[in-house]
Amino acid sequence: MNFFNIIDLLAEADPDVLDRFSSRRAVFNSLGTVAQRAALATSPLFLGALFQKAYAGTASLPTDILNYALTLELLEADFYRQFLAAGQIPAGAAFDAITVIKTHEDAHVAYLHDAVIKAGGTPVTGSSTAGIRFNPSLLPATYADQLKYAQVLEDTGVRAYKGRAAELIGTDLLTPVLQIHSIEARHAAHIRTMRGQQPWVSIGDDLAADANYKAAYTSGVASSTRTTVALGGTTYGIPAFNPAQPSPQESNLQQGAAGTKLALLITTGIGSTTYLPDDAAAAFDEPLQAAEVLDSSRAGGLLA
Amino acid sequence: MSDHTFLPAWREQSLGRRVFLRVSAASAASVALIAAGCSGTTTTPTPADPYQLALPAGDSGLLYYAYLLALAQITLYQKVVDAPPTDLTTAERAVFADLRDHEVVHQKTISYLIDTTGATQLVPTDFVFNLSKFTLSTRAGVLAAAQQVADLVAAAYPVLLTLFTTSSVPQRTILLKMSSVQARQAAAVRDLLTPGSFANSDVVDSAGQLLTKTPTEVMTALAPYFAPYVISVASLAVPV
Secondary structure, eight states: OOHHHHHHHHHOOOHHHHHHHHHHHHHHHTTOSHHHHHHHHTSHHHHHHHTTOOOOSOOOOHHHHHHHHHHHHHHHHHHHHHHHHTTOSOTTHHHHHHHHHHHHHHHHHHHHHHHHHHTTOOOOOBOSSSBSOBOGGGOOSSHHHHHHHHHHHHHHHHHHHHHHGGGGTTSTTHHHHHHHHHHHHHHHHHHHHHTTSOSSOOTTOTGGGOTTTGGGGSOSOSSOOOSEEEETTEEEEOOOOOTTSOOOOTTOOEEOOBTTBOOEEHHHHSSSOOOOHHHHHHTOOOOOOHHHHTSTTTGGGGBO | OOGGGGHHHHHHHHTTOOOSSSHHHHHHHHHHHHHHHHHTOOOOOOOOOTTEEEOOSHHHHHHHHHHHHHHHHHHHHHHHHHSOOTTSOHHHHHHHHHHHHHHHHHHHHHHHHHOTTSOSOOSOTTOOOOOTTSOOSSHHHHHHHHHHHHHHHHHHHHHHHHTOOSOOHHHHHHHHHHHHHHHHHHHHHHHHHSTTOTTOTTTBOTTSOBOOOOHHHHHHHHHHHHTTSEEEOTTSOSOO
16 A cells, blocks of 8 residues: 555545535534434434424324334234144244244333333233234134234334334433344244245245235335324324325335435446345335334234 | 545545545554654654554444445355355355345445445455355355354344434434344344254343344454454444
């Protein structure tokens, strides 16, 4: 490395480059002050900015977000309880894997239950007979079909945590929520492997093309939306859904849109190489808004 | 290595947008040169270690960090795709091709976030993730290496995401979308090496949460493979 030559080159200035980077720098800094961040972090506009949506309604409290996460974990835990109780899972690796996943979901329930209380809220509850639980009439008869629900729940769980992580920025809750989010993704990968599917979201996913399950891989809502959820013995708020801008679908090939910045088409937009749509979709898991997750077409439709 | 490839980065540096290119070394040297010129002494500046690479402070440092993680994975996965051990099955080779493809998409996307023009040389041209310490001639060795790297990256992301300090929204959102893919990859690789180990207790705590690693822990683990280059994460936000 010709060290002194670089220093000579460093002395050269290019006015065009100066202008370009000055404006980019201004963009980077436009939201950068502590005061602005603090304001944004507690404002629905922040989430709106994150996913380029203009939410109406008020910002959710941490207890609201935790109760939302707890709702999903209770649903998952009860699903796995019924899945195991149905007695269809082959002994050995399959049974062991589902048991491990159930243990994790129970731990998530316990953690989030305590976290709601610590945050001064009333946790939602559920049991095998009351409150938040998986609708037993929906449990299929066969192991293969039961496993489809497991995949849908895990993939949706990943999307659900992703959809609300931004609201926890600046709080101690962000890290544990991201840690749980990672575990849901590991569960999803394993369930998919058990089903002979790719561990990651793939354009060839069988469930994404199955009328009974494909809603989990799309976005938007089928039913009327709400900003207050009454479930499991308490009520909590969720951000209002903006029908004009649903979350990206899992088959999404574009990333990075924000404000006036256009989205980048991953297949052809990054460098001179082109990428297959399958790789461009699989490389990114997409978020879902709370209203989308709790919609009757997704997890909301699985509640008893 | 062509010095000209470094030019855009140096222009950025002169504008205060710090980049990750032996910056600390050359900055120190240029200060020393100026000092030498002003004082009229003939002291020869002592060049800093050219192999010392400091991640820049702030969010751009986090992007470089993620870029390096992708680079490490791509190097390993590409090697396996190019020269698979004879006992690696066809299906497993296909998994490695997917892992490679997804990480190339990640790396190129991160590179684009750092510099949309693609003009910036992000790492020295002789910078490599050195695979010689892995056993890549057997299926077990390949899968063990892949598990080590994939678990490390998966453990890095939940910490990385909390370190963003500005509201650089697209960057953080995109990395958040990548983070669960890293988790899926790690689980898939673990299941190949040890079926059913996708979320074993060595990566998950008793609360069902992923055991994470700070940038310091991650770079310490990767240090033998980046040598002779030494990555400093000291400028990243706490906790590093």
